[in-house]
Amino acid sequence: MLTLNGVSKTFFPGTVNERQALSGIDLTLDAGDFVTIIGSNGAGKSTLLNVIAGTISPDVGSIQLAGQAINKISEPARARMIARVFQDPQAGTAPHMTIEQNLAIALTRGQLRGLRLGVNATRRERFRRELSGLGLGLEDRMTHRVGLLSGGQRQALSLLMASFTAPSLLLLDEHTAALDPERAEAVLRLTKQVVAQGRLTALMVTHNMEHALRMGNRLLMMHEGRVIHQLDAAAKAKARVSDLLDLFAEANAVLADRTLLG
Amino acid sequence: MLAAIDQGLIYAVLALGVFLTFRILNFADLTVDASFTTGGGTAAVLIVNGVSPYVATCAGLLAGAVAGGITAFLHVVCRIDPLLASILTMLGLYSINLRIMGGPNIPLLNRASVFSQLSQQRLIGTGVSVALLALLALLLKLALDWFLATDFGLAVMATGDNPAMAASFGVNSAFTKLVALMLANGLAGLCGALMAQYSGFADIGGGTGLILVGLASVILGNALLGTRYMFLTTLGVVVGSVAYRLVIFFALKTPFLKAQDMKVISAVIVVIALVVSQSKRVRELVGRLGLHRSRDDLPEPMTVVPNPFSPMASIDSTAFVATTVSGEGGAASRQTATRSSFDSVTLPDEQTHPVLAQAKPEGQSGKEAES
Numbered sequence: 121m122l123t124l125n126g127v128s129k130t131f132f133p134g135t136v137n138e139r140q141a142l143s144g145i146d147l148t149l150d151a152g153d154f155v156t157i158i159g160s161n162g163a164g165k166s167t168l169l170n171v172i173a174g175t176i177s178p179d180v181g182s183i184q185l186a187g188q189a190i191n192k193i194s195e196p197a198r199a200r201m202i203a204r205v206f207q208d209p210q211a212g213t214a215p216h217m218t219i220e221q222n223l224a225i226a227l228t229r230g231q232l233r234g235l236r237l238g239v240n241a242t243r244r245e246r247f248r249r250e251l252s253g254l255g256l257g258l259e260d261r262m263t264h265r266v267g268l269l270s271g272g273q274r275q276a277l278s279l280l281m282a283s284f285t286a287p288s289l290l291l292l293d294e295h296t297a298a299l300d301p302e303r304a305e306a307v308l309r310l311t312k313q314v315v316a317q318g319r320l321t322a323l324m325v326t327h328n329m330e331h332a333l334r335m336g337n338r339l340l341m342m343h344e345g346r347v348i349h350q351l352d353a354a355a356k357a358k359a360r361v362s363d364l365l366d367l368f369a370e371a372n373a374v375l376a377d378r379t380l381l382g
Numbered sequence: 383m384l385a386a387i388d389q390g391l392i393y394a395v396l397a398l399g400v401f402l403t404f405r406i407l408n409f410a411d412l413t414v415d416a417s418f419t420t421g422g423g424t425a426a427v428l429i430v431n432g433v434s435p436y437v438a439t440c441a442g443l444l445a446g447a448v449a450g451g452i453t454a455f456l457h458v459v460c461r462i463d464p465l466l467a468s469i470l471t472m473l474g475l476y477s478i479n480l481r482i483m484g485g486p487n488i489p490l491l492n493r494a495s496v497f498s499q500l501s502q503q504r505l506i507g508t509g510v511s512v513a514l515l516a517l518l519a520l521l522l523k524l525a526l527d528w529f530l531a532t533d534f535g536l537a538v539m540a541t542g543d544n545p546a547m548a549a550s551f552g553v554n555s556a557f558t559k560l561v562a563l564m565l566a567n568g569l570a571g572l573c574g575a576l577m578a579q580y581s582g583f584a585d586i587g588g589g590t591g592l593i594l595v596g597l598a599s600v601i602l603g604n605a606l607l608g609t610r611y612m613f614l615t616t617l618g619v620v621v622g623s624v625a626y627r628l629v630i631f632f633a634l635k636t637p638f639l640k641a642q643d644m645k646v647i648s649a650v651i652v653v654i655a656l657v658v659s660q661s662k663r664v665r666e667l668v669g670r671l672g673l674h675r676s677r678d679d680l681p682e683p684m685t686v687v688p689n690p691f692s693p694m695a696s697i698d699s700t701a702f703v704a705t706t707v708s709g710e711g712g713a714a715s716r717q718t719a720t721r722s723s724f725d726s727v728t729l730p731d732e733q734t735h736p737v738l739a740q741a742k743p744e745g746q747s748g749k750e751a752e753s
Contacts (some may be wrong), residue, residue, distance in 0.1 A: 173550075199552035212550070214543035217536070224533065225540050230552035233533035281551075 127181030159342030200230025212278030215267030272303030390624030399569030400596030418589035421571025446571015
């Protein structure tokens with residue numbers, strides 16, 4: 121499904137600030153894989169997602185998605201296949217537009233947008249159905265502006281908008297980090313639900329080891345731009361947070377307080 | 383007074399364009415000052431040369447659209463800041479406009495115009511002209527409503543509202559900006575062509591300061607009718623344009639103000655409208671008068687130049703981080719702290735602001751502080 125071969129990225133090469141964010145990443149995702157990525161600060165997790173999404177272009181290495189090399193494709197064009205949910209709940213939605221207008225933008229992901237009505241009766245019916253799946257009562261507030269929603273509601277909406285058009289790949293960039301534990305939990309439940317329902321292939325970056333173990337069927341541990349450990353489904357099911365900490369200790373990784381405290 | 387309403391309705395065409403760029407696209411486009419004259423000049427030259435006034439009016443619209451296209455090109459391709467790109471176009475167009483017109487002024491008295499029928503029957507400045515121009519303004523307003531409700535129109539809105547989000551859903555922001563700027567300046571050109579025929583001349587300085595007139599109309603109109611529904615928002619722009627002309631009309635009636643004071647009156651009206659629309663107390667008062675259905679539709683204060691590096695942007699983000707870092711003890715108190723520190727600044731709309739919109743019901747936040 122997704123294949124990365126020898127992907128490297130160095131920021132500010134040749135200066136004192138030179139930093140190798142990714143060094144020789146090889147990664148293969150099969151269709152339906154849900155991979156969680158964990159790592160210390162500056163391990164290159166977010167850079168990896170940015171490289172896949174096309175926000176950053178790698179120095180060397182190739183990226184293939186669904187058998188097609190996507191290195192040269194621009195970010196808006198990749199958006200047809202790749203959906204994203206960001207850490208900041210404000211990033212994934214347009215605050216002054218209504219819920220149904222936001223959903224209409226999401227529905228026409230990567231398509232040529234013409235002069236048909238963005239919200240018509242058929243689409244409204246579909247939006248209502250999709251929103252009621254969230255269980256947040258948003259289906260009764262479809263003409264409300266998204267800016268009126270709480271962070272958790274906006275993140276749930278972002279997740280729905282990212283996933284309901286069945287993208288080839290779903291990228292989740294610490295999408296629960298800005299929420300309080302209760303809402304983070306709700307959004308995680310929802311993540312599980314939409315990934316399972318849509319049989320999506322997904323990559324989820326997180327700072328929370330417990331979340332990384334609980335979600336998905338594979339786990340990657342990153343440190344200093346490399347993948348230092350990979351756990352498959354069986355190993356992941358057995359592993360505990362303390363095991364992950366030991367693995368990090370082996371790699372001399374200094375973990376952020378946020379990671380340790382969960 | 384009916385003549386003032388006539389003018390207000392013609393300038394409403396331009397105000398709708400200003401609304402599209404400033405409010406919807408969040409693009410501080412000053413090109414309209416010049417594209418108004420481009421449209422008026424083009425139409426006047428064609429009419430003097432015997433072209434049908436209807437064709438000339440359409441040509442004025444197209445000339446304005448081309449001017450908007452130049453600003454879009456400077457911004458999208460040459461990556462020049464919106465404000466600067468539009469000022470550059472405005473500056474350059476002054477010379478181009480003189481070239482088009484062949485002189486600083488083209489008189490159109492006794493020439494054929496789209497208003498010929500009306501003026502022959504002495505109906506200009508009567509209820510008939512008001513009704514016809516109101517019909518035109520309303521048709522354009524409805525066309526804008528429809529455009530903004532289409533898939534492409536929504537993409538334009540998203541480009542203005544959250545560019546990163548729009549890009550992540552595959553919106554080509556270069557194209558949405560180009561189309562919106564061409565439309566807005568096409569409306570300005572159309573307005574110039576109509577105004578030249580209405581007033582009987584096209585003048586090189588005719589567009590000076592019109593961007594402020596457009597802004598004043600948008601602000602006044604949104605203060606009067608709110609921004610909750612697009613139908614009322616764009617209607618408010620038309621109403622605001624008429625209201626603006628009426629204010630000027632009555633101001634000039636006072637004994638010590640003369641016609642030459644019009645620009646300073648315009649500037650003062652815009653300042654008052656801006657201050658009033660940002661004042662919380664006035665907005666609450668307007669809300670209590672029952673003109674608005676809920677607090678949700680109170681007009682947002684106008685930020686004329688969108689700038690991510692402004693102090694407002696940093697206040698915005700720090701306040702947000704402080705409330706969302708965790709739900710542990712103190713979250714509630716931190717929320718109130720950021721809220722009060724924010725109050726002293728009072729910039730964005732309270733309802734749509736992330737921190738304030740996030741504030742939970744009291745019982746819930748109390749429970750959270752305990753845990």
